[in-house]
Amino acid sequence: MDEVEAAYEWVEDKLVFEPQLVGWQSAFKHGLLEAGVLPYNGFTFKHIVGTKIGGTIFDPDGHRHSxxxxxxxxxxxxxxxxxxxxxxxxxxxxxxxxxxxxxxxxxxxxxxxxxxxxxxxxxxxxxxxxxxxxxxxxxxxxxxxxxxxxxxxxxxxxxxxxxxxxxxxxGDNPLNTVFVSSPRPVEASLIQVVGITKFDTFIEGFSSVKLPNNMMHTFFQGVLSLLNETSHSTLAVIDFYKQLNVMEIDGWIVNKVDGPVSRGHLELRNMNPDDNPSVTFNYYQEAEDLEKCVKGLKTIIKVLNSNAFSSYKYPNATARELLNRMLSLPINLRPRHESAKFNLTQFCIDTVITVWHxxxxxxxxxxxxxxxxxxxxxxxxxxxxxxxxxxxxxxxxxxxxxxxxxxxxxxxxxxxxxxxxxxxxxxxxxxxxxxxxxxx
Ligand SMILES: Cc1cc2nc3c(=O)[nH]c(=O)nc-3n(C[C@H](O)[C@H](O)[C@H](O)COP(=O)(O)OP(=O)(O)OC[C@H]3O[C@@H](n4cnc5c(N)ncnc54)[C@H](O)[C@@H]3O)c2cc1C
CATH class of the missing domain: 3.50.50.60 (FAD/NAD(P)-binding domain)
Structure with missing residues (x-):
């Protein structure tokens, strides 16, 4: 383990920085603590239960390292x-x-x-x-x-x-997300604060992800290529962007299930190394992963309802309404079930997406x-x-x-x-x- 630590430090010395928390992230951090994601672990690279500020590969001048x-x-x-x-x-x-x-x-x-x-x-x-x-x-x-x-x-x-x-x-760590609109201006931030729950989920947030925005664009590129590949037309893709703009997304809170037990497989589709093989992840096939997703979403609901986060959410928008907005977006190709509007288990299944892990x-x-x-x-x-x-x-x-x-x-x-x-x-x-x- 000493060699592992030394190897981490070798990388961190060159690439990893402490982020300067923006207001949205600070409110999100306090929201997590109010929601019971304890203790507060301060700035740390360690993945330990509680709320922390994690490292970033953006230096204080905003330059990205790799x-x-x-x-x-x-x-x-x-x-x-x-x-x-x-x-x-x-x-x-x-x-x-x-x-x-x-x-x-x-x-x-x-x-x-x-x-x-x-x-x-x-x-x-x-x-x-x-x-x-x-x-x-x-x-x-x-x-x-x-x-x-x-x-x-x-x-x-x-x-x-x-x-x-x-x-x-x-395997892939399945992700479910909720977009939040804010009545007050929001500064841009990528992930800075991380809530690591006792039930193995990671809760994180981004802010000011209005379009056009590179990060948002990258995220949805995968979705768009799927839409293009299937029966959805280019018009559907444009509609999707329009919907996102109308929603005025200022914050984006995600729940990721760490170390899912659901597993899949990869198969060749052809002999061309430049073509993607066929990959099946079987997201949420195992009940254990689904239970973690539901618990993670319940924690997000507590964050949305917290006093600390209240100034970054319209008072009349309930957490459930915010979740249900996700059901109207084509963020994946799964069918939507009516029950997803009141059943978090179905919501997890219907709105799961990749986090590229x-x-x-x-x-x-x-x-x-x-x-x-x-x-x-x-x-x-x-x-x-x-x-x-x-x-x-x-x-x-x-x-x-x-x-x-x-x-x-x-x-x-x-x-x-x-x-x-x-x-x-x-x-x-x-x-x-x-x-x-x-x-x-
Ligand atoms: C959109 C996106 C966002 C992400 N965001 C984050 C993040 O914020 N933080 C984080 O920690 N991780 C993030 N990840 C995950 C992270 O990038 C991966 O975990 C990591 O890069 C995996 O490293 P790897 O060396 O296993 O594979 P890769 O980084 O994928 O490296 C494999 C390399 O092999 C090359 N290659 C493949 N086949 C061939 C071939 N036949 N011939 C020659 N070269 C080939 C590929 O082009 C690639 O350069 C993100 C991933 C994606 C896709």
């Missing part, structure tokens, strides 16, 4: 970053009865040219897959590692290893071992959110970055202890290969 800042730590002499390089498959040697061993990748550059990149000959060299919760299981499958029947049905050949658990255990698919203990090495294969690790059994209720990117640092340190130590020539990290690259792509 994982790219961590490259400042890197030695440019020993690292090469290829942009617009889409990996189509991982390459394996499969001689005799030996375990498959990863030895490189096929990638496509921005001009559409395919290249083969091979590891230099050093037994410690390995391919490390970090394509994310959706990309990593997809790329393993495209490379012939996954459930045999599924791979064969999509024409993946050869099947390198029948690995039934690849793509299984996909999807994880799983290459879970530790199922697809990778505790050193993040893929079971049954040599020289291949997966190190990203696909390995998580659960994702933290907030700031999963912090945990992903910590994992990168933690494992990086561990791998360097292993290399140093191995006695191999550790200068030889290089890959043999630019071996242009126009024949190997599976998508051709």
């Amino acid at each position: 994982a790219a800042d961590l490259l400042e730590y890197a030695n440019p002499e020993t690292i090469a970053v290829y942009l617009h390089a889409l990996v189509h498959k991982i390459l394996f040697t499969t001689e005799g009865d030996q375990r498959p061993r990863a030895y490189g990748v096929i990638y496509q550059d921005a001009d559409g040219v395919f290249h083969k990149a091979e590891l230099a000959k050093n037994t410690m060299n390995e391919v490390i897959l970090c394509a994310g919760a959706i990309g990593s299981p997809q790329l393993l499958m495209l490379s012939g590692v996954g459930p045999r029947v599924d791979l064969e049905s999509h024409g993946v050949s050869p099947v390198i290893l029948d690995h039934p658990m690849v793509g299984k255990g996909m 999807y994880h799983g698919g290459c879970q530790v203990g199922r697809v990778v071992d505790k050193n993040y090495k893929v079971f049954g294969i040599d020289a291949l690790r997966v190190i990203d959110g696909s390995t998580f059994l659960k994702s933290p209720g907030t700031n999963p990117q912090a945990t992903v970055m910590m994992l990168g640092r933690y494992m990086g340190q561990k791998i360097l130590r292993e290399r140093n202890a191995s006695g191999e020539n550790n200068e030889d990290y290089s890959i043999i690259k630019d071996d242009t290969d126009k024949s190997s792509s599976s998508s051709k």
